[in-house]
Amino acid sequence: MQNKKTIKAGIIGSGFAASFHYAALQRVFSAAVEVVGVYSIAMDEAEDFATSRGIKRYATLQEIMADVDIIHVCVPPAYHEEIVLSALKADKDVIVEKPFTGYFGNQDDRFNGDTFPREQALVYAIDSVKRMLQAEAKSKGRIMYAENWIYAPAVQKEREIIEKSKSQILWISGEQSHSGSHSLSYGKWKLSGGGSLIGKGCHPLTAVFYLKAVEGYARLGRPIRPKTVSARVHALTRMDSYDNKGYLKTHYSDIEDFATLHLVFEDGTVADIFANELSLGGTNNWLKIYANNHRTECNMSHNNSMQTYTPEEKNFEDVYIVEKTETKQGWSQVSPDEGWFLGYQHEMNAFYNAHIENGRIESNSQLAADTIITIYTAYLSAEKKGAELEICLVSD
Template identity: 50%
Template sequence: MTRPPRDQSTPKHPGPRATANGNLAVPPPPRASAHSGSPPQMKKKTRVRAGIVGSGFSATFHYHSVSRIHGTDVEVVGVHSKDTTGGRAYAESREIQFFDSLDALIEHVDVVHVCVPPMFHEAVSVAALRRNRSVICEKPLTGYFGDGSPDFHWDRCDKQQALDVALASVARFFEAESASRGRLYYAENWVYAPAVQKEREILVKTGGQILWIHGEEAHSGSHSADYAHAARCGGGVLIGKGCHPLSAALYLKRVEGLARGGPPIRPRTVSARAHALTRLGTFRDEGHIRCNYYDIDDFAL
């Protein structure tokens, strides 16, 4: 779901650009003319006020990433969380403010870090964009969160309807950004991994072609309790974990197309398989991987 960046020759507004892992990248100061005889002017440090929505795992590493930014004065003003106890503890341990409402947090910041379960991504992001704040949204950007019925189960849902609803959600994100002075940044960190950026550099400089891409994301299971339920996380590993290598592959094919003087190369067709291995009757729980999923797929290709 990584959105291609706008033409950088006509930025929407000045200021730092957020990378997909939550960091902010500031353009280097202009060089002094060799013939001017004047020393280079010191560029005033940009100040960014950031707010975090959520107080769990992703909120923790977003805060840590922001604290490591150099060249930009980033102040984490505060946090808002529906988990009041956890949110207050998060704020107190970092000596930042706890906001009782999302609106109050948005009022005091320039950038909102969306670190809540995927079922809330759209609502929080759109609310911030409507107030002309920029948004750094965790992955997956959105998904299908069911029909609202208490007995919703991913195995039994209409997958075409799920796709249509998810794409409509993506469209609402982009519509909100188009009407805003803020920007939407999707937090996909594989795109900014050194190995991927090195490959991008090679493609740009050589005009080379990619014949085959193979990517994989595999581990013992998500830390999030919400990840067990499709109605909260929007889907299983195909979207929640597959988004990492898929985003990198789509990004590199886009770079390849532009580097060779053509349009971005986009997929023509997509095929996928998804399975729920840990929900099989023959599965043996030996304690190595998480297996308490309610209705999501836990293996996909």
């Protein structure tokens, strides 16, 4: 067997996202991936991350970039643009976590995500997207947008159905929701760039854009892109009337915990996206596709491939069941390989294959740009009580 090419990878960040990137890289088969090291401004956390995995902790961003072929951006989105631009300037391929970029205020402690004008956020987000697309156009490196939903096996099977049957998608609905993020940085607009709409809605939204692009290429030779959006957002767990029973996360300071948006595409077809922090019983990750020749339901979580029952939760104290479940007592729907269902390993394998072959990137910078601009247009729509607004997309 021919030896696989060794690709050197560097991880920026040392938290949750960095951990699942590292785990997914252990299952890449298109290349021999060597994770050289990690860099993070949280030096003690980075030291623990590096020591536990037998890799190097780098002191500066410049040092790690000099030693690797691919950079993984696994830090809060407020810092994405700076690192992406540095990687592209160094002609490195860069894998950037979601959300791609956003508006994070002036980083002043007095900044309040509830009160700033949404037009300001939209203008900034568009400019940030343009800066990264322009940097990519000048670089030998490429942006790989780490939207795992694109590579989830269910979504990729639906891609095959659409391509081979020349389907016309009339309506898509999608949702990501759960009982709230454990991250203390999530919940502060200046770190997360928003709430449920950007933090969770970005997943089904990007998948919708991807499938409509697949349809467009199959039927028309070009992608079908979004035209207008209308949206509403609410902060329900921050209401004075909220009766807190302690099950939902409530550390959010100035973001929404519920969002819904309605899209109209340039061909007149539609999509609806739901995102919230109000859903007990684990994560909801699903897409429903209504086409002129078929109907598909893609479930990335809450699969019934394995179900188990225990009368006492302590029996499963050391057993991982599924993300965001509040209890293990009674019947549980187990995800025997959660990362596989959610597309993490498939995503990384595709990115490294694209790096080696200089091939097509399914989840690319244009898809990331369309998602971010649509999200911030949706925030503006919500400020205008759900007004339908044109989406001012940009191209690379």
